[in-house]
Amino acid sequence: MWFYEKKTQYPVNIKKPDPRMAINILTQYGGPNGELAASLRYLSQRFSMPTKETKAILNDIGTEELAHLEIIGTMVHQLMDKVPPKELEKLHVDTIYAIHGRAVYPSDSNGVPFTAAYIESMEDPIANLNEDLAAEQKARATYDYLIRMADDPDVIDPLRFLREREVVHYQRFGEALRMVQEVMGKKKYF
Amino acid sequence: MDEQTTLLEQIMAYDFALYDLQLFLDTHPSDANALRDYKMALEQSENLKRQYQAKYGPLTPRYLPNTTCWQWINDPWPWDPKGGMNNVVL
Amino acid sequence: MENPNINQGLSPNPAISPNVVSIYAGNNCTGEVTMIPVMPVRPELSQAYVPYQIYNRIMPAQEALKKGTVFPELVK
Numbered sequence: 001m002w003f004y005e006k007k008t009q010y011p012v013n014i015k016k017p018d019p020r021m022a023i024n025i026l027t028q029y030g031g032p033n034g035e036l037a038a039s040l041r042y043l044s045q046r047f048s049m050p051t052k053e054t055k056a057i058l059n060d061i062g063t064e065e066l067a068h069l070e071i072i073g074t075m076v077h078q079l080m081d082k083v084p085p086k087e088l089e090k091l092h093v094d095t096i097y098a099i100h101g102r103a104v105y106p107s108d109s110n111g112v113p114f115t116a117a118y119i120e121s122m123e124d125p126i127a128n129l130n131e132d133l134a135a136e137q138k139a140r141a142t143y144d145y146l147i148r149m150a151d152d153p154d155v156i157d158p159l160r161f162l163r164e165r166e167v168v169h170y171q172r173f174g175e176a177l178r179m180v181q182e183v184m185g186k187k188k189y190f
Numbered sequence: 191m192d193e194q195t196t197l198l199e200q201i202m203a204y205d206f207a208l209y210d211l212q213l214f215l216d217t218h219p220s221d222a223n224a225l226r227d228y229k230m231a232l233e234q235s236e237n238l239k240r241q242y243q244a245k246y247g248p249l250t251p252r253y254l255p256n257t258t259c260w261q262w263i264n265d266p267w268p269w270d271p272k273g274g275m276n277n278v279v280l
Numbered sequence: 281m282e283n284p285n286i287n288q289g290l291s292p293n294p295a296i297s298p299n300v301v302s303i304y305a306g307n308n309c310t311g312e313v314t315m316i317p318v319m320p321v322r323p324e325l326s327q328a329y330v331p332y333q334i335y336n337r338i339m340p341a342q343e344a345l346k347k348g349t350v351f352p353e354l355v356k
Contacts, residue, residue, distance in 0.1 A: 003250065004250070004266060005205075005249050005250055006248065006249050006250065006262075006267065007198065007201070007202060007205075007249060007268050008202075008268045009202070009205075009206060009209070010202070010345065011199070011202065011278035011279075011280065012207070012268075012269070013278065013279075014271070053216055053217055053219060055215040057213065057216040057217055057249050060212060060216055061213065061214055064209060064213075070268070070269070073269065074268065074269040076270070077269050077271070078271045081271045125320075130328065133328070133330075146276075157280070157346075160348065161345075161346075161348045162348075163348070164347060164348025164349055164354075164355065164356075165348055165349075167348075167349075167354060167356045168210065168213070168349050168354055169213075170330075170346070171330065171333060171354060172214075172216070172217055173330075174328075174329075174330020174331075175217040175218075175330065175332055175333065176217060177328060177330065178316055178330065178332055179217065179314070179316065180330065181316075181327060182314055182316060199342070200341075200342070202345060203341035203344065203345045204341045206341065206344060206345045207341040207344050207345075207350050210344065210349055210350045210351070211338070211350060214333070214335070214351075215335075216307075217332075218335065221335050223335045224335050226329045227338055231341065234341075274321070279346065280342070280346050
């Protein structure tokens, strides 16, 4: 089960609101390459992993992605902090405000609500792990795009942190795949 | 940064190191070097958390120094802007 | 033929056995041994391989948090 510690994994302290950036970053909350998709994908796939090591890594990376979801949510919340509605209109993010106000909602940057169609979870661990490798690259590339768009160091720092975590997760999923291939190599799976 | 923020920054750093080492150990479960470094970071983290919670309140609900008030709910929560827990500057 | 350089379970000294990492599949690091080389000796077709990381050294915790990992070789 899960436990909560009253701190974010990386410090988020954004002093200057920026609603446009908030909406762009929202894709990593409820979008196709975002942290919610990642957590649900790995926490669902963990049930189908064949070895203790691979169960552990899916479990633990899935858990870390929930912590990253929290970082993204915090960033969006702080970037929208106290911005007057008329300002949001000028910045062309009023359509999202009309539905949610300045709240954090799981959608992509276009307001498309989160869907489990972004993830797959199969009984075949080799298929699962290859999807996980792809997912980490897509997340890493998305952080590349967001970092290029950002100017504020308070925004760039957490994004850089999250980007590097995707690189590390890719390595771990790669190792998990090596292990599963070892185990499955010893017996035929049909 | 004040003392609370400095302590919190150190805790964040050691807890992060622990998590990165945890993932490494999941795929390298008998790596003696990683286990040694994990143990050292764990001691640091536990020690710092003891100091932090005694002065500034709970980081988890499983910390109850007195039974007259429930401190877990107290502000700030990690996402609160300005004056939240995250005045940490790295 | 037995490879005298295969390290039984401890993190190998890269100078002695740079290519083999052995992991144990077991609760107390005993039991079935799974030997995993850094890269496979005989890679198969239609399979993907990521090199298995060998433990070298870690960064100080504060620096690691800023960089996003404790491992210098994983900073990309």
